Amino acid sequence: MSDRALEGRHALITGGGTGIGAAAAIELGNAGAKLSLLGRRMAPIQHTAVRTGGTAFQCDVTEAGAIEQAFDEARAANGPIDLLVVNAGIAESAPFHKMTRESWDRIIGTNLTAAFECARAAIGDLLKSENGRLVFIASVASIRGVPYAAHYAASKHGLLGLSRSLAAEYAKTNLTVNAVCPGYVDTPMTDQSVARVSEITGRSEEDSRGAITNMNASGRLVDPDAIAKIILMLCLPLSRDINGAAITIDGGTSA
Ligand code: NDP
DSSP, X not given: OOTTTTTTOEEEEETTTSHHHHHHHHHHHHTTOEEEEEESSHHHHHHHHHHHTOEEEEOOTTSTTXXXXXXXXXXXXXXXXXXXXXXXXXXXXXOGGGOOHHHHHHHHIIIIIHHHHHHHHHHHHHHHSTTOEEXXXXXXXXXXXXXXXXXXXXHHHHXXXXXXXXXXXXXXXXXXXXXXXXXXXXXXXXXXXXXXXXXXXXXXXXXXXXXXXXXXXXXXXXXXXXXXXXXXXXXXXXXXXXXXXXXXXXXXXXX
């Protein structure tokens, strides 16, 4: 495999400023891809853009019309989209009987409805590309239930259904559609979960981090760079027959 296997290809990553999205940007950028990085906050996407030579586009994927506008701006800067990594996501937690409709709508809106809209906004380009690639960052919560996060698990189960359905629908084309399903990863999202657990239980941050880390069967957090390597692998032309997969990177949690 050439070190620059993605030379000149346009990769758009949502939530590209932090965590898994930033790790993916570095990996795809090192392989030669032209990067468009989307996020709500300008500072993180700009920071990653400077590190990778990419371009940052402010975009709240839940705002009406924002995805179409940002994707158009990205196309104007970097050409048609060859690789789309749908990564932007949020997590919240609550016992089910206290889960509010607002929280449900926020989670489903960001993790599922916006993912549908991103895929729809790029599908024309992806189908025209010689090796179109659509990668959804799903979760171990796409294949297992999660206590205190029914909305999150529902959104991620839905995301996997979307991914597999598109893989089946476009199987005869040059586009592949796959889902990556991580366990708990060492990113800002997990830091926020630690803070929430600490607040709810009154336990120390250290204890709460230990409790979350132990939710992975391995007893350690997943390294975001490991997920980025899998995303790169899925984006390579050689991976054209990996389609409709749900790749777990969870230290054995779903085994
Ligand atoms: P981060 O919180 O670091 O990344 C989430 C990214 O999504 C941020 O860059 C954030 O940008 C962006 N984002 C959130 N909401 C919006 C929005 N409305 N519009 C645009 N961008 C938005 O955590 P991770 O890297 O861990 O999360 C990335 C993905 O991985 C998520 O889909 C998550 O569900 C999934 N995942 C994470 C796991 C974990 O343990 N951390 C486990 C399994 C899956 P900004 O900060 O600017 O809003």
